[in-house]
Amino acid sequence: MGAQRYIGADERRARLALRQRLAGRARAGTPEEVAGALVALHGTDPATVYLAVGARLADPARTVEETGRALYEDRSLVRMHGMRHTVFVFPTALTAVVHASTGLAVAARERAALLQHMATAGAPDAAWLKEVEESALAALARRGQATAAELAQDEPRLREQFVYAAGKSYEGMHTVSTRLLRVLGVEGRVVRGRPLGSWTSSRFRWAVAPAHADLDTAEAQAELLRRWLDACGPATEADLKWWTGWRVTEVRRALSAIGAEPVALDEGTGYVAGSDADPVPGPEEPWAALLPGLDPTAMGWQQRDWYLAPELRPRLFDGSGNVGPTVWWDGRVVGGWAQRPDGEITWRILDEEGVGREALAAIEAEAERLSGWVGTTRITPRFRTPLEKELTAG
Incomplete structure (x- = not known):
């Protein structure tokens, strides 16, 4: 076996610029193109989906x-639970792959936990719950989209409550509708529908999930990993395990199934999809971008030193590891941005290396571009970071 080809930070940034649709000439024409190129858009904060697309x-x-x-x-896009038990927006054609590769195991745990909590609280049994859920799904199919409260008008048993963790410091009352709809979401039977408010609202209706085929778990994992490496490779095992939420044995099985090729990275051994180890030329011109909190590029890898200097993290991440809005210059995070109460998009450079007049002008142009389509909408990230708070207050 020959020596592994080395892929350094500069080439990884070139791949990122082109495949993540960030360099000017690589930008997409539709939201579907964006989601397809990135595999998944983080959906925990509703505004992130739109900001990442824009x-x-x-x-x-x-x-x-x-x-x-x-x-x-x-x-053509669907919001559903996916990797790491997190809500994402996927191309609808990918829902079967996501469900089989990551959803089934989580769904089994979620349903078992719900039944256990109900039994401990003396609530009705599994047969009762099954009857309620079938009734609720039928009502949802009739309505097309509905909130939990609306479904409870058709199926009043959804309003039933039970005590969770009785006697514990975190004891609380759980409503059947809240827990059941969450389980049905993880099981791929319902998805989020239209929000009750604007595109930044986190209050959603529910809808019956699009029909999808039942796939073999191992085959689905191989397909998801192949797509992700096409978009984000190279990546280490640690990156892949973190992004998917799978066990390392599942990651290795999927890598083997797709014939992934090992390459040398600064962090150690990484992997690209088979035949993707050839050099990738960078974009013709340097580029700037203002990406939202939880953006799939900023959150795409566990090991981020090749595009994000470690000393910047305390200002750009919250205490749980969620990234806030970031400013990019030619493949690196160089600062952060925020929207002030009056609507102004403001930003600050934290890493001045290589950030000259050309970069500052390009970043300002991106801020104006963002302000132009966001208009009068006010955006507050769901997970706020130290720098974003400073910029908003300033």
């Missing part, structure tokens, strides 16, 4: 309208 569109003027169309009219 940052990558060649013409972001209709970001809100086109992303809403894809999510709620064409249903």
